[in-house]
Amino acid sequence: MKKPFDLNSAISAWRHFQSQTHRFLEEDLDELEVHLRAHTDDLQQQGWSQEAAFREAVHSLGDPGELETEYSKVRWSTLKHRRKLTDELRWRGAMLRNYIKIALRSLLHKKGYALLNIIGLAIGMASCLIIFLYVTYETSFDQFNTKIDRIYRGGFEITRNGERQHIRGETAFNLGPTMAEDVPNIIQYARIQPNYGSAVFSVKEGGKTKTFKEDSVIYADSSFLDLFDYPLINGDKSRALADPRTVLISASMAHKYFGDADPLGRTLDFNGWVRGVYTVTGVFADVPATSHLPFDFLLPMHDLLRLRRFSNPERGWDRLSFATYFEIAQGADIETVENAITRTYYEHRSENLAASNTELNAHLQPLSDIHLNADISGPIAITGDRKKVYFFLLICLVTFLIALVNYVNLATARATDRAKEVGVRKVVGAQKKQLVEQFLTESLAINGIALIVAIALSLALVPVLNQIAGIQLSPWDWMTVPFFLFFLVVIIPCVLLAGFYPAFILSSFKPATVFNASARTLRLRKTLIVVQFAASIILLIGTSVIYSQLSFMREKDMGFELDQVVVVENPRIRGAVGRWASDMATLKNKLQELPAISTVGLSSTTPGGGFNWYSRAFKVADDPSEGSPVRSITVDHDFIDVYGLDILAGEAFREGMPLSDAENPSVLVNENLVRRLGFTSNEEAVGQQIASVRGGPYTIHGVVNKFNWSSAHIYSEAVILFYETRYGEISMAVQAGKLPEVLPVVQQIYEDLFPGNPFLYHFADDVFDAQYKSDQTFASLFALFAGLAVFIACLGLFGLASFEASRRTKEIGVRKVLGASTGSLIGMLSRDFLKLVGVAFFIAIPVAYITMNRWLDGFAYHIQMGPGIYLFAALVTLMIASLTISFHTVKAALGNPIKALRYE
DSSP states (O other): OOOOOOHHHHHHHHHHHHHHTTOSOHHHHHHHHHHHHHHHHHHHHTTOOHHHHHHHHHHHHOOHHHHHHHHHHHHHHHHHHTTOHHHHHHHHHHHHHHHHHHHHHHHHHTHHHHHHHHHHHHHHHHHHHHHHHHHHHHTTTTTTOTTTTTEEEEEEEEEETTEEEEEEOOBOTTHHHHHHHHOTTEEEEEEEEEOOSOEEEEEEETTEEEEEEESOEEEEOTTHHHHSOOOEEEEOGGGTTTSTTEEEEEHHHHHHHHTTSOOTTOEEEEESSSEEEEEEEEEEOOOOTTOSSOOSEEEEHHHHHTSGGGTSTTHHHHOOOBEEEEEEOTTOOHHHHHHHHHHHHHHHHHHHHHHTTEEEEEEEEEGGGSTTBTTSBOSSOOOOBHHHHHHHHHHHHHHHHHHHHHHHHHHHHTHHHHHHHHHHHHHTTOOHHHHHHHHHHHHHHHHHHHHHHHHHHHHHHHHHHHHHHTOOOOGGGGOSHHHHHHIIIIIHHHHHHHHHHHHHHHHTOOTTTGGGOOSTTHHHHHHHHHHHHHHHHHHHHHHHHHHHHHHHHHHSOOSSOOTTEEEEOOOOOOOOHHHHHHHHHHHHHHHHTSTTEEEEEEESSOTTSOOSEEEEEEETTSOGGGOEEEEEEEEOTTHHHHTTOOEEEEOOOOTTOOOTTSSSOEEEEEHHHHHHTTOSSHHHHTTOEEEETTEEEEEEEEEEOOOOSSOTTSOOOOEEEEEOOSSOEEEEEEOTTOHHHHHHHHHHHHHHHSTTSOOOEEEHHHHHHGGGHHHHHHHHHHHHHHHHHHHHHHHHHHHHHHHHHHHTHHHHHHHHHTTOOHHHHHHHHHHHHHHHHHHHHHHHHHHHHHHHHHHHTTOSSOOOOOHHHHHHHHHHHHHHHHHHHHHHHHHHHHSOHHHHHTOO
16 A cells, blocks of 8 residues: 655654765755745645655755756855865865775785786886987977977989979078178078088197097087077187187086086187187087987187088089088078979079989978988987887877776776675765776776876886987986976876766766666676787787898898998198108008908998998989989098908009099999999999099999998999098908907007007997998887887786776686686686687788888888788787786686685
8 A cells, every 4th residue: 555645754854864874954944944845835835645746845955966956056156155175175075085095905805806907007108208208309499499380401302303302401602701792581590511521629638648539529609509409518609610610518528528627718629620729719508319310519610611511602502512501580481492492403503403404402401300300311420210209109009008908808897896886885875986996096096196106117117218219217207398298288187087977987887776787797807808808919910010120131142242341530630741642551461460350441331331422423424414313432442351342343552553533534433323223233334434513523333233232221322432542541350269369469559650640449239230220219119118018918918808807707716616627717817808819810911911011101111011920829828818817817717616606
């Protein structure tokens, strides 16, 4: 029989429900109750039944959510007005302590689950922090310059025979002053030219002479320090680089040469492109690591331009070897300035350009674009690779995503366990909002602990990153606006979203069905496992491809031998010109007399060390515009034997031949140039005359095999070898194991002949392999973070395998009692996971194929991504996944079935 409606009981129940939210004060509930009773009485007077009138009155107040929302707008002012703010804060503090206590209790109850989550999140966050620190460093170059938005490096886009070649960030030395006069929007300019090859500085101290080799020497205009922000610590900025035979040095060089003494007015003996005694007139702060221009010494530009090679007025327009920087007026149209530069250049070089069917269009490159744009070559610059920076940023986000997916996966996997807890809490009156707050507090606790661990892990990884990348990063570099924006916009929202999802899932269970809750999120977990392992497999394939390519480049036959070749650097301090050749000949003869040295050769540069000049070569009778790009080096008659080059036609150089500056000198060319100039055979080329844009004619004396003087990043070059014995690097073929005993003897001979020169040597293969340093850095960093991503994915799989084995404990016990073998149980527990890994593998293949093929396109010579790479990745992934889940599957399969049947 239906119990009669009791208005007082109904209002009491309504009031109790509202008070459970802790949103309404007792006084507010009193007012709402008065309003509710009055409205009910009015409706009853209109003929409504008491029960119907009550329900309508409650409805008119709005649903609980709307009522609470409206009330929350005035709640804090009401509390303050009624002087109950302290009570409210005390209550909220109690609830927060309660949430934290429950969260910690839950984590301690499931230590393994909490540990897996914290480790996974911490590694993901640490990877993100470290990679972003590296990305921030790479993108911060030259940002210390206050005029960065107005500084541009001049250059030209080169087109030959209608085919676009490349952009060179180099200009002729007359361009800067001419354009500064002719174009109003150019405020000022500054030219720089590096001292190619090492230079030597000497200083007399206490009757002794100290000599050092220096590689960071540049010549610059006096406007250089006004254009760029390289502050002078000591000296007169207005006179810096204005006077001949003066030099500016960095603070570290001042200490190196003069100790704590005042360097101003002191002198240094300089031997480089120019020679003489230079007076120190200023000391500048050490150049920041994020400057694309590395230098320790600044010499006046007009000292360099007094050399004979720059004295010809025509050379002021055809020698594209200077870096010219312009300060452009704010708001000026860059394209208009570029067109003006192009017109001016054509006024001086139009005939020469037409003769070689070449077009040049001026290109102004923003200062902020120089470091990460290695495609535009320049005479001096520290360049990176924008694609690699973006690649690492992508890895950063993928690794972090895997960590978040891992967290969500483990949290939803526990949903069944937590469902009963949710059901009990809801039955005793807990509301969804309170459950969300409780589970979100637990999520924030895990993420907070993970963040602390991540920061500690990041601090430990910064030195590792510095060692791998060859840079100097500091945790203080995190104290930047971009980093905090990244942290606020990416990391914190992602962590919160990852925490909100499980909180809302768990709090949404209904009491009527919660006790029977099962694998409701199974499909989601499977999807997330596939996503995790697809990303991990892509990274594994990428790592395999990168290291295979690196190994391929190092093992590729480059056309010459580098083993056991030691190179002694060319002496910079010399006597009279006639004495140079004599001393070099004496040095070479004495070295060849040593039993441990089989051959000694001279050359202007060694493999991997660049070329003398770049030009275009053509047959004397042909149109120069139909020529081929060519490089040049100078070598002596023994160079061929030292590096194991093969003479394919004609003859090698002979001792006593006319030298490189003779009229119509004999040259060697490699097979590449023979083919590109259109000779049908190597034999046909011998005796023929060729020329280059730089001069000629030259008679082909012999043809050597094609070789890769540079790295596998570019195709084998066409090269002309000129004969020279007066100077060059000294390459020695040393017998294996004899270097320690012969090197002191070589040093003594060298120092006797060239006193004052530092004895510097290196191994030829080390210089060549140095070209792959950035590739090695990229491979090491990629492997490091790919390994971390795979490890995080395995942590998640480990946790899910543990949960699955626990969930099916009784089923395993029943199957064992009925005779199931251990192997069949292990297969049953592992099969589902391995299927998901298999699906992830087939999803990852096309993504990895497209991505890594685009990366390989950056190499002239590269591997082919055959099935072996994918098979290797598949085997590694399956092995890792199998080992990860085997611990729990084997443990469950070998367990006592009696205990399994008594489980729970």
